[in-house]
Each structure stands twice: as structure tokens, then as C-alpha cells.
Amino acid sequence: METVLLYFGKVIICSGVMFLYYQLSLKDKTFHHYNRFYLLLAILISLLLPLIKVDDFTIEVNSDVYMLLDKIQNFNTEKTLNNGNLYFDIIFSALGLVSLYFLGKLLYGIFKIQQFKSQFQKESFDGINFYRTNLTEAPFSYFKNLFWKNTITLDSEIGKQILKHEMVHIEQKHSFDKILIEIITAVFWFNPFFHIIKREINLIHEYQADKKAVKNSDTKAFAQMLLASHFSGTQLPAASPFLSSNLKKRLKMLQKPKTKFGYARRILALPVLFSVAFAYLVNAKNREIEETNLSIKKVVSEIKKDTVREKTEQKELTEPTSKSTDHETRLAELEKKIEGKNKELEKLDPESDAFNKKIDEISELASEIGDIAAEESSKKVDEYFNSAEWKKQMKELENMEPLDKKELRRIEKAARKAGKAAEKIGKEAAKIGEKAAEQARKAGEIARRDGERARLDGEAARKIGEQARIIGEKARIQAQKIVAENTGNAFKEINFVKAGKSPNVMVLQADFIKKDGNGNIAMNGIKRYNMDGFDDAKFFVDGRQVSKEEFHSLQPETIASMNVIKGNMVKGVDSEIRIQTKK
Missing domain, CATH: 1.20.58 (Methane Monooxygenase Hydroxylase; Chain G, domain 1)
Incomplete structure (x- = not known):
């Protein structure tokens, strides 16, 4: 639960950084085609980048150490965890309900467009489905479907400009962008940067369509046509309407000269920034691991001293026996x-x-x-x-x-x-x-x-x-x-927690030991293993579940590898210890 909330926080931060760079360096520039794909890529990077773990790029923790696993918690701790789980359930239920509302709204808009297709007569030309309607939302396009308003004369100058405009939406496949961004903003509705990016993508769609619509025409005449037109009615999700409330920005962009500075130089600064930040994180993590390895060496040294002391005590006990x-x-x-x-x-x-x-x-x-x-x-x-x-x-x-x-x-x-x-x-x-x-x-x-x-x-x-x-x-x-x-x-000192009066203890020694971020352990080259407790754990040998006694009867030299999968008390999942024997 906490991991999911942490992921949501990282997504918000990452999307904020990506949009901030767009706002400072790329916004209101005339390379609309590149800006469109930058914003779409910014959304995908914001969703995927938090999934990368810094631990995968750092040095390994010292494997020459006895690793202790302790999963027993007292009643008060368990009670606190249960209460925390209830709070998380309430939070995620609320998030899910709002997401379902927005997804339902999107599905309703798509269903309504399908109704329009069956309600009005269809004409086809060049693979485009053309519908003459009396809808207040028209004119608008949806994939390869163009819904035209009967009050607009198709052969008029305004009609031709609008037709060119909507054909650009169809050719550039803007409906795919809209479907994608609608789904993401429905699921991550709590991320304000996704909503801002959605608005910018819609505006860039209009910039692209306006630019091609006036490519061989009078820009001033097209601007006057926009001002003379009336605003459309309610905008449908996933549709690309001709008229919107962004007329002022569109008119300014039509009058704007082409940006002279190279787009590549602007966009390359962002991966450099991310690379430097990531290298800093890896370096900081490596320093932390080095300190941990130093602590591990000290603990191993103390264990060796205790072993020597124990042998001395055993020798003292042996002397009276010889007497x-x-x-x-x-x-x-x-x-x-x-x-x-x-x-x-x-x-x-x-x-x-x-x-x-x-x-x-x-x-x-x-x-x-x-x-x-x-x-x-x-x-x-x-x-x-x-x-x-x-x-x-x-x-x-x-x-x-x-x-x-x-x-x-x-x-x-x-x-x-x-x-x-x-x-x-x-x-x-x-x-x-x-x-x-x-x-x-x-x-x-x-x-x-x-x-x-x-x-x-x-x-x-x-x-x-x-x-x-x-x-x-x-x-x-x-x-x-x-x-x-x-x-x-x-x-x-090495992040091993002891709780309760009767802990489960595992002592392991192997040629290779690796512990992942979830507490699971994989090892091979088993030299010695000893387990005390673990009555609730499940034991498997070559994929077959065995008893604890049969598990302990295995000799280390017959074991090829061992995997310790940490359980989850909150979810009711028991720990599993799996062994693969040498063939």
C-alpha cells in the first residue's frame, strides 16, 4: 500500500519536472509536431521512470555475512498494521471511485458518438466517413469520422477552411492522443500536471490543424473567419472540434513567425539533466552501501571473537571431564x-x-x-x-x-x-x-x-x-x-530488526547471497545453513512441499540453490523457503 502511494508521488514529481522544462523552453514555439510527441513522451516517462530502482545500478552489499531474518511482531504492532491497512483501503477506494467516474464519462462520450453514426446518413470519400448533422457540437472529427454541421456551407470559403482543418485532425490521428490522455487523466486524476499536459496537447492539435489549413491561404482571412464563427456546444471526449475557447491563443500563434532555434539543442538538455541527477543518486546510494559493508565487517569480526570465546569455554568444560x-x-x-x-x-x-x-x-x-x-x-x-x-x-x-x-x-x-x-x-x-x-x-x-x-x-x-x-x-x-x-x-546496525521474545532466526553462509528490495534472498554455493523457528513457513524441495524435519535433513553439499521468499503478515502470505538440489 505504502509502495503504491510512493509511486504516485514519484509520478507527480516526474511529470512536474517534465512539464516545467516544457514551460520554460518549448511552449509557444512553432515546432508543434515535436512538442506534441514531447508531451506524450513526458506522460509515459512519468509513469515508467519511477519503476526503475536505483539498487539495480549500485554495488552489492557484502555477501560474506550471516543474514538473520526476523518476522515476528507483537500484538500492538499487528494492531497498528491492521489499522493502517484500513486507512489505506479507504484512501484507495476513494481514488478508485473517482477514477471510475471519469472512465465512465469517457465511455459515455464514445457511446454517444456511436449513436450519432447510426442516427445520421453517412457519405464516404477517400476512406473518410462524412456525416451531415444538426448537432450543436459539430463540426468535429473522431478517428476517420467527420461530423459536419448543416448550417455551414461546404462550398463556401469558411466551409473549405473548416474542412481542411478537420482533415488535419484525421490525418494526424489526433483521436489516438485524446483517447490515451483521457484514460491516463481518469486513472491519475489527482495529478494536476497530467490535466495541464492534456490541455496543452489539445491546443497543439489545434495549432497543427490551423497551420496546415492556412498554408496556402490568407492568414488574416482565416483569423477573421475564426472570430466570425460561433463557439460550439459541449465538447465530447476524444473528439476534435473546430471551435473552442482557445481562439485567442490560436490567433496569436497564426501571426507568430517560425522559431529559429534548433529543437534538438533544446530537447537534449533534458536527458543530460536526468543523467546527472541519476548519477548523483547512484553515487549517494553507493556511499551508503559502503558504510553498511563497513558495519557488516565489524559485526562479522565480533561474531568471530564470540566463536573463539565459545571454543575456549568448551575447552574449559572438557578439562573437568578428562579429570x-x-x-x-x-x-x-x-x-x-x-x-x-x-x-x-x-x-x-x-x-x-x-x-x-x-x-x-x-x-x-x-x-x-x-x-x-x-x-x-x-x-x-x-x-x-x-x-x-x-x-x-x-x-x-x-x-x-x-x-x-x-x-x-x-x-x-x-x-x-x-x-x-x-x-x-x-x-x-x-x-x-x-x-x-x-x-x-x-x-x-x-x-x-x-x-x-x-x-x-x-x-x-x-x-x-x-x-x-x-x-x-x-x-x-x-x-x-x-x-x-x-x-x-x-x-x-545492518538493518536487521529484532522484535518479540522468541524470534525466527536464520543463519546462512554461501558463496553468493543477494537480497532484493522486498527482503527476498537468493543464494547458491551453500556452505552452512541453520534455522530456528519458522513454524509458519512453507518448505519446498525441487518444487515439492516437504515437512520442516525433511527440509533440515538435507546436507549443504547436496543443495544447488536456495531462495527465501519473505511473507507478508498484513496480506496473510506465509514465508516460503525453496531449495533446488544438485542433479
Whole structure:
């Protein structure tokens, strides 16, 4: 809607500039034939020139950048857009109704002329249809139809001059000009310059006809004939009447000498002026794009720094994991010892002291397994929440909204709770080991099985401890995500807008990326792509609509090209993402 109004404004400005040049340099000069085509060309240029985009002639924006698309808007924004859409509908409805009125008026005039053709008798000569009428609008011509007034004697001097005049209108095909200008002024009725140009074209038509009508006659006699004639009645659209209210201007033009200055020199100044203005616009746009590219480079540099920082943090998280391998080695050794003790236990007499001693040793080993698992799980959780990384993230949260802090505290408590649960399970494993030792004294086989069960419970405790570590890792990722959401607005420098709390984010890297003026993106040589959100978007692969999961399963090396077509929330058009695979 706004684009259409902007186009209308550009048409008015362009037509104003074209007519101003005509007014200053070409008006009231005797080269009527050229002026006629200049004014017609001015109308067409005014309609077509605003459609040319300066972006098509400027340098490209840096394609080596991750492009983010964000189309989610909050309720208030949507409400504002809906109200604006209603206002635009009212404006365009009013414009359309007035245009329909003027178009209807034109069609009525053409229909009336067709009625005249069937109402009066037709005579034909040299391909011209001649009608003798008693119409107040006559004499006038319409394409190859000449409507004559019976009160004017055709053989008289005045009749011959008028006939020559109207024949010029027919020969020069002035009716085509009139139909064209009537349609354009009906559609663009709000453009005052089109109405002025219409009046000038009609006047030039009369200048041309008068000039040829008096070519071999007395100019003074023809002027006296015009003054002696009576004004015609209502002028019909698309018709060329002999008499009009411009008699004074026509009489002056008949007496005017031929213009001496060359028309080409006058007309060439206009394209030079347009070329200079267009070159200035392109140059200004290029400077703006260069500044944008500089901003993009800065943002890419910051992204690289963040990537290095993230790798460092991942390395710090990996170090505690490598340290935990010592505990896993100890657990494996204890398991082997228990298996060896069990084999030795099978060879001993259950009533012997040696048997009871082995049972005590198995019980101690099982208790040690439980203690190690509980200690390790608690240690991993505590180490993470006491680390410099976690403290740094908690410090960064001071500037965040209370709701985000509350959410992060909940995650932290959940992780600590998981660590305590792991510690509790480890202690229970130790108790199970003690219980196994007591039962082993009563029955060797039962004691052996209980020892094995204690070992398995110890392993379960170790796994729970590992789960506690994973929960802590998730807490870290969630914290990073919250921080990232609060720093996303840094991309405003490159005209990327972030709105809402859960944006749709697209990260793209390719050999070639181009974004047009409507926000649509085309790319090839896909290196990497990642999409988060876009639940309302439509996905297509080789022209076939697919699910979001199937779309994400494609590997970048199998993709030939990708097109992202931006949707329109106001019009209810969803975004589309189309992929062409390599054949």
C-alpha cells in the first residue's frame, strides 16, 4: 500500500519536472509536431521512470555475512498494521471511485458518438466517413469520422477552411492522443500536471490543424473567419472540434513567425539533466552501501571473537571431564577386584574363617564404589556452579529482566537438586554394600549376589552423577541463550530488526547471497545453513512441499540453490523457503 502511494508521488514529481522544462523552453514555439510527441513522451516517462530502482545500478552489499531474518511482531504492532491497512483501503477506494467516474464519462462520450453514426446518413470519400448533422457540437472529427454541421456551407470559403482543418485532425490521428490522455487523466486524476499536459496537447492539435489549413491561404482571412464563427456546444471526449475557447491563443500563434532555434539543442538538455541527477543518486546510494559493508565487517569480526570465546569455554568444560577419567579407572579396578573375590569365594567353605574374611572384603569394595560415585557426582555439580564461567554469567544477569533471573535461578536450583540426589543415591549404595556383607556371612551364594547388586547400584549412582553434570551443562546453555537474546539487537546496525521474545532466526553462509528490495534472498554455493523457528513457513524441495524435519535433513553439499521468499503478515502470505538440489 505504502509502495503504491510512493509511486504516485514519484509520478507527480516526474511529470512536474517534465512539464516545467516544457514551460520554460518549448511552449509557444512553432515546432508543434515535436512538442506534441514531447508531451506524450513526458506522460509515459512519468509513469515508467519511477519503476526503475536505483539498487539495480549500485554495488552489492557484502555477501560474506550471516543474514538473520526476523518476522515476528507483537500484538500492538499487528494492531497498528491492521489499522493502517484500513486507512489505506479507504484512501484507495476513494481514488478508485473517482477514477471510475471519469472512465465512465469517457465511455459515455464514445457511446454517444456511436449513436450519432447510426442516427445520421453517412457519405464516404477517400476512406473518410462524412456525416451531415444538426448537432450543436459539430463540426468535429473522431478517428476517420467527420461530423459536419448543416448550417455551414461546404462550398463556401469558411466551409473549405473548416474542412481542411478537420482533415488535419484525421490525418494526424489526433483521436489516438485524446483517447490515451483521457484514460491516463481518469486513472491519475489527482495529478494536476497530467490535466495541464492534456490541455496543452489539445491546443497543439489545434495549432497543427490551423497551420496546415492556412498554408496556402490568407492568414488574416482565416483569423477573421475564426472570430466570425460561433463557439460550439459541449465538447465530447476524444473528439476534435473546430471551435473552442482557445481562439485567442490560436490567433496569436497564426501571426507568430517560425522559431529559429534548433529543437534538438533544446530537447537534449533534458536527458543530460536526468543523467546527472541519476548519477548523483547512484553515487549517494553507493556511499551508503559502503558504510553498511563497513558495519557488516565489524559485526562479522565480533561474531568471530564470540566463536573463539565459545571454543575456549568448551575447552574449559572438557578439562573437568578428562579429570573424571581417574575416578572411572578406580571404579573399573574395584569391579575387577570384586569379580576376583567372588571367584575365590566359590572355592571356600562357607563355614570357614577365610570365607567370612572374603565376604568382608567384598562388602568394603562395594561400599567404596558407592562412595566414589556419590563423591564424583557431587563434585562435578559443585565445580561447575563454583567455576569462573558460571560466576561470570550470573554477573551478566544483573542487567536482565527479573523474569529471566528467576528462570535462571530455577535452573540452578534444579541442577543442585540433581547433584544432591546423586549424593543421596551414592550413600544408599554404600548402605546396600554393608547390608550385602551382613547377609554374606549367613549364606555365601546370597552374599555373592548381593555384592554384585551393590556393584550395579554403584554404577547407577555414577550414571546419575553424570546426569547431574548434563543438567549443569544445560543450565549453562540456557544462560547463554538468555544472554544472547539480550544482545541480539546489536544487528540493528545492518538493518536487521529484532522484535518479540522468541524470534525466527536464520543463519546462512554461501558463496553468493543477494537480497532484493522486498527482503527476498537468493543464494547458491551453500556452505552452512541453520534455522530456528519458522513454524509458519512453507518448505519446498525441487518444487515439492516437504515437512520442516525433511527440509533440515538435507546436507549443504547436496543443495544447488536456495531462495527465501519473505511473507507478508498484513496480506496473510506465509514465508516460503525453496531449495533446488544438485542433479
